[in-house]
Amino acid sequence: MTERMDWNRLAETALAGDAISPEEARAVLAAPEDELLALLAAAARVRRAHFGTTVKLNFLLNVKSGLCPEDCHYCSQSAVSTAPIARHPILPLPDIVAAADRAVRVKAARFCVVASGRGPSDREVDALAESVRAVRAAHPDLEVCACLGLLRDHQAERLREAGVFAYNHNLNTSERFYREICATHTFQDRVATIERVKAVGLSPCAGALFGMGEGPEDVIALAYRLRELGIDSIPINFLIPIPGTPLAGRPALGPRECLKILCLFRLLNPATEVRIAGGREVQLGWLQPLGLYVANSIFVGDYLTTTGQSPQADFAMIRDLGFSILGDGGADPAPPPAWDACGLGENAGRVTTRPNA
Numbered sequence: 012m013t014e015r016m017d018w019n020r021l022a023e024t025a026l027a028g029d030a031i032s033p034e035e036a037r038a039v040l041a042a043p044e045d046e047l048l049a050l051l052a053a054a055a056r057v058r059r060a061h062f063g064t065t066v067k068l069n070f071l072l073n074v075k076s077g078l079c080p081e082d083c084h085y086c087s088q089s090a091v092s093t094a095p096i097a098r099h100p101i102l103p104l105p106d107i108v109a110a111a112d113r114a115v116r117v118k119a120a121r122f123c124v125v126a127s128g129r130g131p132s133d134r135e136v137d138a139l140a141e142s143v144r145a146v147r148a149a150h151p152d153l154e155v156c157a158c159l160g161l162l163r164d165h166q167a168e169r170l171r172e173a174g175v176f177a178y179n180h181n182l183n184t185s186e187r188f189y190r191e192i193c194a195t196h197t198f199q200d201r202v203a204t205i206e207r208v209k210a211v212g213l214s215p216c217a218g219a220l221f222g223m224g225e226g227p228e229d230v231i232a233l234a235y236r237l238r239e240l241g242i243d244s245i246p247i248n249f250l251i252p253i254p255g256t257p258l259a260g261r262p263a264l265g266p267r268e269c270l271k272i273l274c275l276f277r278l279l280n281p282a283t284e285v286r287i288a289g290g291r292e293v294q295l296g297w298l299q300p301l302g303l304y305v306a307n308s309i310f311v312g313d314y315l316t317t318t319g320q321s322p323q324a325d326f327a328m329i330r331d332l333g334f335s336i337l338g339d340g341g342a343d344p345a346p347p348p349a350w351d352a353c354g355l356g357e358n359a360g361r362v363t364t365r366p367n368a
């Protein structure tokens with residue numbers, strides 16, 4: 012009979028700031044069903060020690076949609092996707108400021124401005140920098156995160172000077188598996204952009220996407236790599252297999268597997284913001300609240316090209332857990348009756364994946 016893992020010992024290791032071993036990481040992902048709650052309790056201890064019972068809300072704006080020449084197999088905006096999504100160039104400044112207004116209304120602490128494409132042109136960076144200045148003037152307490160793809164010399168500095176606080180560039184999977192999901196750029200290209208934004212003082216945000224066919228060793232390799240890179244926030248996406256993309260039809264991981272992945276990332280990155288990102292509703296299903304015992308951050312509203320659950324449902328979930336929204340002192344706000352995150356028309360250009368709105 013195999014020896015039972017002492018999950019609390021892993022929590023002690025994490026709380027001491029040390030890394031759990033690869034063997035322990037494998038045990039987390041292979042935790043038996045009857046030990047899942049004990050594993051969650053251990054990861055929750057670590058979460059609570061660093062973040063208490065707060066939940067950080069983040070709001071996404073797809074500031075440029077579709078039209079991407081890259082071939083990321085999971086992405087509805089790629090050159091190889093036929094998904095019926097909205098396609099538009101960089102939004103004008105008033106639309107971006109209006110979206111930031113909405114972010115504040117739904118209690119987001121961070122406004123994530125995401126553009127499709129391999130990387131921005133200098134002209135796009137200049138346009139976004141002007142919009143970011145306007146957002147910062149209107150909402151000085153709102154963190155702005157940019158996610159514009161691979162950056163070239165001086166682009167990161169220009170964004171920081173405009174008031175961008177963080178830069179997101181997900182690694183998505185292990186270096187080994189990366190070539191299975193993308194042929195137009197490399198894992199190392201992505202690491203170089205993360206190092207570039209760190210070098211200019213932007214807060215590095217880099218995350219993962221699971222459910223693409225990777226194995227446990229890929230999950231573990233990525234968790235260690237993000238720890239080594241010293242990432243400040245880690246969004247963990249679970250694949251939404253969008254029809255029209257090469258990964259359409261991939262089977263779901265299952266909510267309990269998703270929870271084990273979250274536990275692994277919490278234990279290996281104890282003081283890092285761990286965010287349950289795209290796929291939260293679809294892949295965690297009714298177990299989503301358990302995810303918040305481990306993660307301390309979520310997106311509120313819709314995702315880039317798919318729908319999320321309503322902000323009211325998120326507020327109710329957070330309230331029922333006995334948690335609070337970071338930076339919030341008031342009652343639930345009332346978003347517009349027809350919830351529409353970006354103001355482009357109800358769910359315009361998004362694939363509906365909202366199971367419990």
Ligand code: SF4
Nearest residue numbers: 079083086089127128
């Ligand atoms: S580079 Fe970004 S927008 Fe383009 S296909 Fe990849 S993930 Fe999608």
